[in-house]
Amino acid sequence: VSTPDEFEAHLKRAKIFMTRNPEKTKKIGIICAWNEFGEGSYIEPTKKFGFQYLERVKKIFGN
Structure with a gap:
């Protein structure tokens, strides 16, 4: 079961991985939606x- 802390x-x-491996990640990550409506x-x-x-996304990746 997923939790916000997890x-x-x-x-x-x-x-951390994106920051340490910019040549592999270009410091870009994708969060695939946890709610999908009508294939969107x-x-x-x-x-x-x-x-x-x-x-939590804002806390870690926001300004």
């Missing part, structure tokens, strides 16, 4: 955790 830990590891890709709050996942 997701944040993955984000931190991804950021949307990153939206969840009923269970609200905006916590989105807030």
Whole structure:
């Protein structure tokens, strides 16, 4: 079961990897949507955790 804390830990590891390997990653990562509606890709709050996942993305990758 995914949690915002577990997701944040993955984000931190991804950021470290991207920073240490810019020649491989160009410091770019992709977060594939956890909510998909009609075959589109949307990153939206969840009923269970609200905006916590989105807030973790901002915390790790935002300014």
